[in-house]
Amino acid sequence: MEITQRVEGAVTVVQPDGRIDTEAAEQLDQVLQTALTEGHSRIVVDMSKVEYISSAGLRSLAAVLVRCRDEGGDMKLAALNERVTRVFKIIGFDLLMSVTDTPETAIADFSTGAASEP
Amino acid sequence: MPDELRAEATIENVRRISDFVRDKGRRLGLPDDVLFDIDLAVEEASTNIVRHAYEPGQEGDIQVRIEAVDGDIRITLTDWGQPFEADAAYLAVDVPVEVRAEGGMGVLLIHKLMDEVTRITAAAPGGSNELTMVKHIGR
Numbered sequence: 274m275e276i277t278q279r280v281e282g283a284v285t286v287v288q289p290d291g292r293i294d295t296e297a298a299e300q301l302d303q304v305l306q307t308a309l310t311e312g313h314s315r316i317v318v319d320m321s322k323v324e325y326i327s328s329a330g331l332r333s334l335a336a337v338l339v340r341c342r343d344e345g346g347d348m349k350l351a352a353l354n355e356r357v358t359r360v361f362k363i364i365g366f367d368l369l370m371s372v373t374d375t376p377e378t379a380i381a382d383f384s385t386g387a388a389s390e391p
Numbered sequence: 392m393p394d395e396l397r398a399e400a401t402i403e404n405v406r407r408i409s410d411f412v413r414d415k416g417r418r419l420g421l422p423d424d425v426l427f428d429i430d431l432a433v434e435e436a437s438t439n440i441v442r443h444a445y446e447p448g449q450e451g452d453i454q455v456r457i458e459a460v461d462g463d464i465r466i467t468l469t470d471w472g473q474p475f476e477a478d479a480a481y482l483a484v485d486v487p488v489e490v491r492a493e494g495g496m497g498v499l500l501i502h503k504l505m506d507e508v509t510r511i512t513a514a515a516p517g518g519s520n521e522l523t524m525v526k527h528i529g530r
Contacts, residue, residue, distance in 0.1 A: 295405055295438050325427065328496035335492035355428045363503045364496050369489070386508045 274305050284380045285313040288324040295331035302333035305348075309337065314346025315383050319376040321352035329363055338370050347371070349379040392440045393458035400445055400453040400470060405437045408455050412466065415457045421464065421465075425526060428504040429464060432524055433498035436460035436468050444472030444520070474520045478502070 274297040275290040285308050297370040308316060316337070334348070341348045353361065355362050361367045373379040396411045398404040412433045416426045430440070437453060445451040454469040481495035482502055502508055508523035 294409065294434055295402060325430065327431055328500060329438070331496055332492055335489070356424070360431070360500065363500060364491060369492075391459070 284315045286317045288319040292311040293326040295329040298329035314341045314344040316348040317379040318350050351376040351379040395456045400441045400451050408437050431502045432504045439472045446471040448461040466524045468522045
């Protein structure tokens with residue numbers, strides 16, 4: 274899976290491209306954990322190119338979210354497709370983390386200090 | 392006519408099983424939404440078998456069988472390891488999401504995405520455990 278990463282001000286935007294299955298989840302986890310280790314605790318995950326996610330990916334996102342908040346930051350997700358949104362709702366992840374329609378909104382939420390939980 | 396694939400129970404082969412099921416589903420002309428649900432349920436169930444059915448270092452197989460029966464899609468996953476009997480524990484509705492994230496998300500997804508989930512566990516060690524998942528199509 275291709276994962277791109279860019280920095281916008283104080284926010285790191287990570288964009289995975291493709292299916293986040295068990296194997297790809299390990300790759301995504303590495304990228305996110307490395308960003309955290311490098312001091313980037315304000316993270317937006319742009320999900321616009323993610324067509325599929327399984328529980329391994331969800332587990333990684335939950336762990337990264339906790340670590341971001343422990344370090345005074347947060348992680349926000351953006352642009353989930355309908356099927357991924359349904360998976361999030363089944364597990365209750367829509368209550369755990371902020372989900373916005375676009376990455377730009379998520380980035381803006383960081384600068385305005387919008388509440389971390391919906 | 393059912394299609395079957397049997398492979399060693401490894402994480403690498405979970406992707407192979409997923410590809411096999413998606414390919415068969417496409418050939419059956421399944422709608423994308425149905426394909427997504429089946430795909431995810433199969434990955435979750437296969438991953439659970441790979442991680443929990445066999446002891447560390449113990450080799451074992453996983454088999455997937457997919458067939459269209461009377462307007463249903465029926466998928467059976469078979470292993471020859473330790474039976475998995477904990478579905479109920481993971482399906483409680485009042486589990487906080489933080490706890491759910493620690494384990495049990497896969498089982499919950501399987502039950503929510505598929506219409507029928509049945510387990511037949513081995514009567515004796517070394518026997519086969521079968522997980523059958525059914526998705527109703529067009530009802």
